[in-house]
Amino acid sequence: MSALLFRNATLIDPxxxxxxxxxxxxxxxxxxxxxxxxxxxxxxxxxxxxxxVDLGVKVCEPGExxxxxxxxxxxxxxxxxxxxxxxxPDTNPAIDTPEALEFAKKRGADARVxxxxxxxxxxxxxxxEMAELGFLQDAGAVAYSDGDHVVTDTKILSRxxxxxxxxxxxxxxxxxxxxxxxxxxxxxGPFASLKGLPGVSPMAERMGIDxxxxxxxxxxxxxxxxxxxTARALPALERAKANGFDVTAGVSIHHLTLNEFDVGDxxxxxxxxPPLRSEDDRRAVVEAVATGLIDIICSMHTPQDEESKRLPxxxxxxxxxxxxxxxxxxxxxxxxxxxTLPQLFRALSLNPARRLGLPGGSLATGSPADLVLFDKxxxxxxxxxxxxxxxxxxxxxxxxxxxxxxxxxxxxxxxYNGTENA
Amino acid sequence: MSFGHRHLLGxxxxxxxxxxxILDLSDAYADRMKAGTPQPKALAxxxxxxxxxxxxxxxxxxxxxxxxRLGADVMNMSMSTSSIKKGETLxxxxxxxxxxxxxxxxxxxxxxxxxxxxxxxxxxxxxxAGDGRHEHPTQALLDALTIxxxxxxxxxxxVAICGDIxxxxxxxxxxxxxxxxxxxxxxxxxxxxVPSGAADWGVEVYDDMAKGLEGADVVMMLRLQKERMDGxxxxxxxxxxxxxxxxxxxxxxxxxxxxxxxxxxMNRGVEIDGIVADDxxxxxxxxxxxxxxxxxMAAMDLLARNLQTRNDHGRExxx
Numbered sequence: 214m215s216a217l218l219f220r221n222a223t224l225i226d227p228x229x230x231x232x233x234x235x236x237x238x239x240x241x242x243x244x245x246x247x248x249x250x251x252x253x254x255x256x257x258x259x260x261x262x263x264x265x266v267d268l269g270v271k272v273c274e275p276g277e278x279x280x281x282x283x284x285x286x287x288x289x290x291x292x293x294x295x296x297x298x299x300x301x302p303d304t305n306p307a308i309d310t311p312e313a314l315e316f317a318k319k320r321g322a323d324a325r326v327x328x329x330x331x332x333x334x335x336x337x338x339x340x341x342e343m344a345e346l347g348f349l350q351d352a353g354a355v356a357y358s359d360g361d362h363v364v365t366d367t368k369i370l371s372r373x374x375x376x377x378x379x380x381x382x383x384x385x386x387x388x389x390x391x392x393x394x395x396x397x398x399x400x401x402g403p404f405a406s407l408k409g410l411p412g413v414s415p416m417a418e419r420m421g422i423d424x425x426x427x428x429x430x431x432x433x434x435x436x437x438x439x440x441x442x443t444a445r446a447l448p449a450l451e452r453a454k455a456n457g458f459d460v461t462a463g464v465s466i467h468h469l470t471l472n473e474f475d476v477g478d479x480x481x482x483x484x485x486x487p488p489l490r491s492e493d494d495r496r497a498v499v500e501a502v503a504t505g506l507i508d509i510i511c512s513m514h515t516p517q518d519e520e521s522k523r524l525p526x527x528x529x530x531x532x533x534x535x536x537x538x539x540x541x542x543x544x545x546x547x548x549x550x551x552x553t554l555p556q557l558f559r560a561l562s563l564n565p566a567r568r569l570g571l572p573g574g575s576l577a578t579g580s581p582a583d584l585v586l587f588d589k590x591x592x593x594x595x596x597x598x599x600x601x602x603x604x605x606x607x608x609x610x611x612x613x614x615x616x617x618x619x620x621x622x623x624x625x626x627x628x629y630n631g632t633e634n635a
Numbered sequence: 636m637s638f639g640h641r642h643l644l645g646x647x648x649x650x651x652x653x654x655x656x657i658l659d660l661s662d663a664y665a666d667r668m669k670a671g672t673p674q675p676k677a678l679a680x681x682x683x684x685x686x687x688x689x690x691x692x693x694x695x696x697x698x699x700x701x702x703x704r705l706g707a708d709v710m711n712m713s714m715s716t717s718s719i720k721k722g723e724t725l726x727x728x729x730x731x732x733x734x735x736x737x738x739x740x741x742x743x744x745x746x747x748x749x750x751x752x753x754x755x756x757x758x759x760x761x762x763x764a765g766d767g768r769h770e771h772p773t774q775a776l777l778d779a780l781t782i783x784x785x786x787x788x789x790x791x792x793x794v795a796i797c798g799d800i801x802x803x804x805x806x807x808x809x810x811x812x813x814x815x816x817x818x819x820x821x822x823x824x825x826x827x828x829v830p831s832g833a834a835d836w837g838v839e840v841y842d843d844m845a846k847g848l849e850g851a852d853v854v855m856m857l858r859l860q861k862e863r864m865d866g867x868x869x870x871x872x873x874x875x876x877x878x879x880x881x882x883x884x885x886x887x888x889x890x891x892x893x894x895x896x897x898x899x900x901m902n903r904g905v906e907i908d909g910i911v912a913d914d915x916x917x918x919x920x921x922x923x924x925x926x927x928x929x930x931x932m933a934a935m936d937l938l939a940r941n942l943q944t945r946n947d948h949g950r951e952x953x954x
Contacts, residue, residue: 403832407647409747409769409804412831479748523726525746527767 216240217625218248219586222256225554226576227263227563236261238582241625245578256586259619262558263574264296264583265539266565268463269331269385269439270514271532272298274320275313276305280604281516286536287324289601291629293537294585294618295512297327297571302338303360309333309344311352318353325628326621327583329355329571334373334384340364343373350380355569358385358439361486363421365391367428374432383435383569388421388446389487398527399488404473410526415443415494418487422446426453429460437568438462441507442490444497451506461568462506464498465513466535466542471495471608481522481529483608485513499551502560509568510560512539516604534602538609544589544616554589586620593617638937642754642761645770646811654779654812657933658789661780664936665929676706677936681738683707686728687764688714688744693899693924694764694774698741701931707739725749726756733757738942739935742766760938762931768802774898775808777930779816781923782853785894790817795847795889797823797879798857798906799868801830805898806857810836823847825879827868844878844885851889856881856897856907872905882908886917894919 216239224232237244237251267290273280290298300317302308308317314332321328332354336342339362346357357377363386364370377384394413399405401412422438426449429436441450441462453460467485472492476483483489490498501507515532522529535542543561546552552560566574573583597610621629638656640648667674683702687695695711702709712732723731725744732740733756740761742750747767754761765771783789794813800806800822813820820838822829834840841847848854859875869875886893895907895917903909912918 401831403835406801406830406832407807407836409767409807414831479751520724523752524724525744525749525752525767527746527748 216244216249216251218251218253219256219261220253222259222261222586224576225260225262225558227555227559228575228577230555231553236576238584238622238625241582243576243578243580243582254620258588259586260554260589261584261586262554263562263576263580264585264621264623265294265561266297266299266569266571266574267295267514267536267539268299268509268511268565268569269301270298270512270536271301271303271516273304273516275316280518281602283320283323283328285601285603286514287326289534289536290324290326291621292601292618294540294587294621295326295536296573296583296585296621296623297329297566298324298536299329299331299355299565299569301360302331302333302358307333307338309336309338311345311348314349314352314354326623327571327573329569331356331358331385333357334359334377335364335369338362340366340369343369343376346373346376346380346382350382355571356383356385356437359387361387363387363389363391367424371428371432374428374434378432378434381435383437385437385439386425388418388425388438388441390417390420390424393417393420394487397488398484399476400473400490402473402491404476408476408479413488415445415490418443419445419449422449426458426460429453429458430456433459435459440465440468440487440513441501442468442487442498443494447497447501447506454506461508461564463509463511464502464507465511466539467513467533467608468495469499469502469510470542470545475608476526479526481524481526482533482606482610484526484529484531485515485533486531499546503552503556505559508560508564510543510557511565512536516602517606518604522606532606533608534600534604534606536602537600538595538607538614540585540587540618541614541616542609545614547589548615582622582625584622585618587616587618590615591617638941640938641941643772643934643938644751644754644761644763646772646775646808646815647770649815651815654776654816657776657930657937658780658783660933660936661776661926661929662784664932665780665784665926668925668929674704674932678702678705678707678739678939681707681939682736683709683739683741683935684732684737685709685711685741686714686732686743687712688742689765690715691743691764693927694743697924697927698762698764698931701928701935702739704928705932705936707935725753729753729756733759738939760942762934762938765804768804768807770808771804772808773927773931773934774805775812776934777923777927778809778855778896778898779812780926780930781896781919782894784926785919785922786852792852793819793821793850794853794855795821795823795851796855796857797844797847797881799828799859799863800824800833800857801828802860802863803857809855810838814838821847821851823879825869825875845888848885848888851893854881854886854889854893854895856895858898858900859902859906876905880904880906880908881911883911886911893917896920896923899924
């Protein structure tokens with residue numbers, strides 16, 4: 214394989230910070246040696262960072278391929294600078310058997326980016342019996358999760374966590390008290406009340422995290438909270454980390470860049486799970502990403518077709534797509550001065566790769582050349598119909614964003630260079 | 636008289652002068668109704684469709700009568716037996732009806748925001764006849780008209796709204812309207828029936844009814860839905876009546892010339908004592924019903940005027 218040299222880029226190394234310089238790629242790896250006869254890519258004025266590892270992407274195969282297939286998700290990911298998608302098991306049927314996982318893996322070959330799979334923790338994600346965790350691990354599952362279904366029976370959950378612990382496996386949970394949050398479409402408060410929407414107290418998230426931390430302490434399992442979105446949940450997370458539990462936390466880009474008021478006049482594209490929070494909560498969570506208390510930023514990519522969104526707000530489906538808008542939306546936090554680029558790519562690339570034991574996430578010599586080259590400042594107005602996902606349910610339709618992906622590379626191969634490629 | 640809105644979806648987008656415009660025109664219609672003078676056929680040649688996704692007797696009858704008195708062709712769609720049972724979505728139903736070119740669409744729906752969604756898909760004027768727990772603008776306007784005609788003004792009054800605030804669209808629209816017209820609004824309810832964040836709405840919240848009624852000019856009682864009476868939100872019907880039901884003793888804390896209102900239908904012996912409800916020295920409950928027709932005539936008249944000036948779906952102007 215030939216060598217390729219990115220010349221004169223600003224290199225974003227999540228471990229060592231931001232430097233100006235060149236980066237050599239040889240045989241699919243980042244190479245520390247001399248350039249020699251490398252093909253040169255002029256990256257003047259552009260930024261080069263490890264490709265995004267997006268933890269918790271919903272691809273609707275099996276079950277709802279019209280909403281998103283591995284092919285379309287892969288195209289969206291490549292165009293968004295995402296080099297690895299870690300898919301959720303909340304498909305129909307759920308990925309809860311090795312056979313279902315084999316199917317998803319076969320379909321995943323259609324994607325032009327790397328794919329890793331999360332399997333269900335319990336059968337059918339119903340919280341009654343644990344799934345075949347060992348077989349699923351043998352089949353390649355990188356973590357277990359019931360998605361946004363909370364296992365309410367703590368006896369069953371504690372056994373599943375104990376079993377997962379013996380496999381050394383990572384479990385991903387959705388911190389939310391199921392009773393308090395039942396039927397909610399918004400975060401309770403003056404806005405939800407004025408709009409007449411059923412609300413859930415932000416305290417439901419703290420109750421969820423408190424319960425799960427007790428079970429983590431009890432079982433010693435490796436645990437990741439999919440989304441921490443409220444200020445009140447942060448002290449519990451901080452204590453759990455200080456106590457040395459093997460725990461990490463994520464947050465979706467939507468909770469970092471939008472708040473409850475964005476719902477405005479019942480705009481169902483802003484209906485996500487958990488619901489968008491107050492501006493105070495959003496600020497607190499952004500700060501927690503900056504300090505590293507929250508480890509991972511993800512898109513929580515959830516495709517929904519027009520029919521499931523064109524309903525009264527309470528009845529509309531939850532979720533927003535995000536693969537292609539993750540980077541430009543996250544750059545809002547850089548432009549606003551809340552995060553530096555190395556901080557951002559720790560949360561987007563390095564931390565998720567490390568947590569899941571996946572390649573990538575680093576610019577260190579010998580790492581796979583999973584890279585994103587982008588213009589940090591290029592302004593544009595997003596038109597949702599230009600997005601590559603089959604579903605177009607983005608809350609950023611019509612939004613002014615800054616930051617465009619110029620090239621995405623996986624293992625030294627260019628999978629996106631401003632137009633469809635490879 | 637200016638009213639620059641295409642739809643009447645809620646009180647929230649209305650300015651004080653919008654509210655005054657509607658009430659002034661309503662007054663004229665109410666006076667003619669009381670005098671038995673014939674009404675102008677302001678809606679002649681226009682088609683009004685009533686779409687009620689939730690059962691309603693009084694509101695639907697009130698809108699129907701208002702339209703007919705002004706000469707509109709009124710059609711009632713009974714949504715509970717129609718194509719929604721066959722799985723048609725709200726938006727598809729709206730598009731189908733829109734293709735039949737109505738001029739006025741009156742909609743009640745069980746989900747907050749459903750009427751806003753529908754209004755964004757049609758060309759005609761849409762009137763919200765109640766959406767979920769969001770708004771019920773014509774109810775707030777008829778309450779305002781009743782207050783203004785009884786008290787002689789609609790500002791600097793102390794108005795106590797009592798009962799199930801959390802689930803009430805009537806309460807939300809009234810809080811918005813009364814606040815906008817610079818009145819002092821008190822909410823009186825058990826804390827389980829006060830919406831979260833209500834204290835930030837510029838109202839005073841009471842869980843002691845006697846204190847909340849102290850010096851009130853107007854008392855608005857809200858209906859407590861049957862399904863909320865037992866255990867979930869309040870301990871029992873009889874405890875609720877004891878603590879939050881309006882009886883003569885509690886009412887004595889209000890001003891001597893206090894008026895008592897209720898949007899109906901009433902649960903006698905739950906939120907209001909029958910004797911108080913029937914006592915015409917204070918109760919204006921029947922007057923509210925009459926004002927409802929006048930307010931709906933005025934609202935549809937104003938929206939129809941905009942329809943004609945804008946002529947926005949190519950209908951020939953018949954003036």
